[in-house]
Amino acid sequence: MNILEVKGLTKVYGKGETQVRALDGIDLTIEKGEFAAIVGSSGSGKSTFLNMVGGLDIPTGGEVTVDGRKLQELSDDELTVFRRRKIGFIFQQYNLIPMLNVWENIILPLKLDGKRVDEEYILEITGILGLREKQKSIPGQLSGGQQQRVAIARALAAKPAIVLADEPTGNLDSKTSQDVLGLLKISSARYRQTILMITHNEEIAQLADRILRIEDGRLVKRQVEE
Numbered sequence: 001m002n003i004l005e006v007k008g009l010t011k012v013y014g015k016g017e018t019q020v021r022a023l024d025g026i027d028l029t030i031e032k033g034e035f036a037a038i039v040g041s042s043g044s045g046k047s048t049f050l051n052m053v054g055g056l057d058i059p060t061g062g063e064v065t066v067d068g069r070k071l072q073e074l075s076d077d078e079l080t081v082f083r084r085r086k087i088g089f090i091f092q093q094y095n096l097i098p099m100l101n102v103w104e105n106i107i108l109p110l111k112l113d114g115k116r117v118d119e120e121y122i123l124e125i126t127g128i129l130g131l132r133e134k135q136k137s138i139p140g141q142l143s144g145g146q147q148q149r150v151a152i153a154r155a156l157a158a159k160p161a162i163v164l165a166d167e168p169t170g171n172l173d174s175k176t177s178q179d180v181l182g183l184l185k186i187s188s189a190r191y192r193q194t195i196l197m198i199t200h201n202e203e204i205a206q207l208a209d210r211i212l213r214i215e216d217g218r219l220v221k222r223q224v225e226e
């Protein structure tokens, strides 16, 4: 089953001489459970692509379908709800709420949505991510790697159709990055969670099932060698 379908996705910023064609006709399908890394040089269009897929920005042309819904057909309000329910975001800056403890941060998206908290599942993911002992801690008491693991748990908590991660380990040292990404990979495999992750780091990209390379707003597909 295709969780994500992208057809002819185009994004043009600005007008006239200052116009930038950030995405130039991207076609892509991602199946449920795939863990794909997006690589490419600076300015190639990676973040623009992720923002369009996540419904954070509006494309100039083309279509994005997530879990059977065309994002372009949703109103602003519908899109906000759809994002919260169906898309998990992980950013380089962890975006945790400083006053809330680890557990509260993780379940916040569920609470906002009035959804039941599946405590057993949350306990399981916090266990996999090594956060069991830290549930009562606030973000300020955690290391960068721990904070990012909380952000991962939060993204997984609502069992979204797709998790979008933009340089999730950009602020972490190389060893911690590998550890955090390893845990993300284990979690995705265990729950067949689809993940699309931007990284500059080739070693980290190798952890993915599939590497997507973007050059000048176009996709150059390449399968990881077995």
Ligand SMILES: Nc1ncnc2c1ncn2[C@@H]1O[C@H](COP(=O)(O)OP(=O)(O)OP(=O)(O)O)[C@@H](O)[C@H]1O
Residues within 6 Å of the ligand: 013, 014, 020, 021, 022, 040, 041, 042, 043, 044, 045, 046, 047, 048, 049
């Ligand atoms: N809001 C914007 N207004 C105008 N141009 C933009 C805007 N956002 C991005 N761009 C341009 O679009 C192109 C693609 O940018 P994007 O941020 O998607 O690249 P990237 O591959 O994520 O880069 P990096 O690896 O440096 O984060 C660049 O030329 C950038 O300058």
